[in-house]
Amino acid sequence: MxxxxxxxxxxHAFDSWFASAGAYDALERAGQLSCAVCGAAEVRKALMSPSVSENATPPARRLSEPGTPLEKAMAELRRKVEANSDYVGDAFAKEARAMHEGKAPERAIHGEARPxxxxxxxxxxVPxxxxxxxxKRRAN
Structure with missing residues (x-):
């Protein structure tokens, strides 16, 4: 099937089961397909994603859990940066420059800067x- x-x-979009791909083709050639919503005789296959058997997929994990060694290393780096520095958001360039010029006390910071x-x-x-x-983005 x-x-x-x-x-x-x-x-109109709908789905239907067929005995085989050949069975679908034969019904289409014979004009025996019709829309399940309006009965129109002009029906085509729609773009669809493949169906993957549950046995073929890796074990499920939450998206926030790192899986590969690289993901684990990145998660550890993020943890260390966030634990050992102050997040200054989009004021990063201003804060970094002030520290470099001696106008603000030096401390470890992280944030965002435009290119x-x-x-x-x-x-x-400025280092x-x-x-x-x-x-990290916060979702409402």
């Missing part, structure tokens, strides 16, 4: 480095 997502000429701000910091000799991850 095979299931296809189908659409009719009127834009042109980061380029100016580097050109001016900064990009992090391989972005800030």
């Amino acid at each position: 095979i299931r296809y997502d189908l659409t009719c000429k009127n834009g 042109e701000e980061a380029r100016r910091l580097i050109e001016d000799g 900064v480095t990009p992090l391989p991850f972005g800030p």
